[in-house]
Amino acid sequence: MDKFVNFLELKILPVATKIGSQRHMTAIRKGIIATMPLTIVGSFFTLLLNIPIESIAAMIDPFKPILDVPFRFTIGILSLYATFGIASSLAKSYKLDSLTSGILAVLAFLVATVVPVQVVEPVEGVIAAGRYINIAQLSSASLFGAILTAILSVEIYRWMKEKNITVKMPEGVPPEVANSFIALLPAAVILILFWVIRHVLGFDISATLSTILMPLKNILAGNSLFGGLLTVFLITFFWVLGIHGPAIMGPVIRPFWDISIAENTDAFATGASANNLPNIFTEQFLQWFVWIGGAGATLALVVLFLFSKSEYLKSLGRLSFLPGLFNINEPVIFGAPIVMNPILGIPFILAPLITTTLSYFLTISGVVPMMASRLPFTVISPIAAWMSTNWSIMAGVLVLINFAISIAIYYPFFKVFEKQQLDREAAAKAEEIAA
Structure with missing residues (x-):
């Protein structure tokens, strides 16, 4: 076992750390996580629109078009x-x-993604003649295009600035004005490049990337049990190595997670049943059914510690x-520790794999609905599962069942x-007495 731990420390840990700290991977992770407040707030409005109490639903019904607006301008334009x-x-x-880089990236994304709709014959009382943006083109379906255009636009801006291909202003000009002129030529290059790609050549970056990567999304964040178990294993395995699991997996899987929950929320908001949504393996599925306490x-382990001798x-x-009650578990991961500890590392990996499998089969059998909304990760798991699955009591019950299973697995x-x-503590006391 010691040889295996040494192998992990010497061979696996450096590679995983290097991947997790790579510049572009870190930017993707941070940039997507920054959208979380918007998607959470948008999800609350989705829940509000689907309260399963007839009297309240009847009161809300006349206001649905207005209450749908927050969802459309949060989750609806996530990319x-x-x-x-x-x-x-x-x-x-x-x-x-x-700030300049963010604006240039938004320019690149809009030009590369959006094809304005031309309305020649106005619809009386609804829409006038003119050119309109279809916000569906800015949804989570274009997230891979957003990632690529953001990275490319920044790299173009950086390269041109390093090569001094910019408009220089004399000293004494305020920095915000100087930055605007420095970005002038990069803005022109970025605009023309993505305009030619999308509108002259007719190449849709977002659609192409989605077509290429969607099979991977369907495995890792769709309805594949193998993909769900693989994700759970890798996240817990990296944690046992002492690396923040989601920090390593985040750049790869978070775009898929965000697309999956956005697809579910959008389908639910447009009338689909919570038992018939597109994706089982969203981040919320893992958060509420599997990561109980983190x-x-x-x-489960924390509760066992409470009764320890x-x-x-x-x-x-x-x-x-x-x-732990609010799903923050760094104190026990590093305090026990679980990191580099084979005894606690085994159930740390094993328990989630078993509860993931059970939750998957209960979901596909219709006993538990799919996740329809996104809540803050600090909500207590049974409550969050109940709310996120369109107020399903069985979802809350499943959390309690999985918690009991986790205790049983951790116990031996x-x-x-x-x-x-206890042996260490006894030895320490003996040394104190001897001293």
């Missing part, structure tokens, strides 16, 4: 916000002006219980670890 966030984050890593379902483990359980490993800890 537009992500473009700005990714470009701004990448620009900061290069020490470029983040990655690895560690709330070891003073240290009991103290750690008390310290970790409240954060906990007892072995507890015995080791």
Whole structure:
């Protein structure tokens, strides 16, 4: 076992750390995470529109067109916000002006993605003649195009600035004015480049990337049990190595996660049943059904620590219980520790794999609905599962069942670890007495 741990430390850990800290990967992760407040707020309006109480639903019905607006301008144009966030984050890593970079990226994304709709014959009382933007082109379906155009626009801006292909202003000009003129030529290049690609050559970057990557999305964040288990295994495995699992997996899987929950929310908002949504494996599926107390379902271990005979483990359980209740588990991961600890690392990986499998089969059988909205990760799991699945009581019950399963899986490993800890404490006391 020691040889295996040493192998992980020497061979796997450096590679995983390098991938997780790579400049573009970090920018993608930060930029997409920055959109989270908008998607959460938009999801609350989706829940409001679907309260399963007839009297309240009847009161809300006349106001549905108005109440749908927050959803359309949050989740509905998710890719537009992500473009700005990714470009701004990448620009900061290069020490470029983040505001200018964000604006140039939005320009690139809009030109490369949106084809204005030409209305020649107006519809009386509804729409006038003119050119209109279809906001559906800015939805999560264009997220891969947003990522690519954000990165390319920043790299073009950086390259032209490094090569001094810019308009220089004399000293004494305010920085915001100087930055605007520095970006003048890059803006022209970015505009013309993406205009030619999309509107002259007719090449749709977002559609092409979606076509290429959608099979991967269908595996990792669609309805594939293999993909769901692979995601769970990798996240927990990296945590055992001491690396923030979502930080490594985030740049790869978060775009798929965000597309999946956006597709579910959009389908639900347009009348689809919560049992008949496009995707099972959203981030919320893992968050509420599997990560009970945080990655690895560690709330179960924390509860076991509360009843431990070891003073240290009991103290750690008390310290970790409240954060764990709100799905924050760094205290127990690094305090036990679970990191580089084969005894606790095995159930840390095993328990989520089993609860993921159970949750998947209960979902496809219709016992539990799919996730229809996004809530903050700090909401207590049974409540969040109940709300996110269109107020399904069975979703909350499943959380409790998975919690019990996790306790059962952790228990034998906990007892072995507890015995080791008790031996250490006894040895420490003996040394104190001898001294």
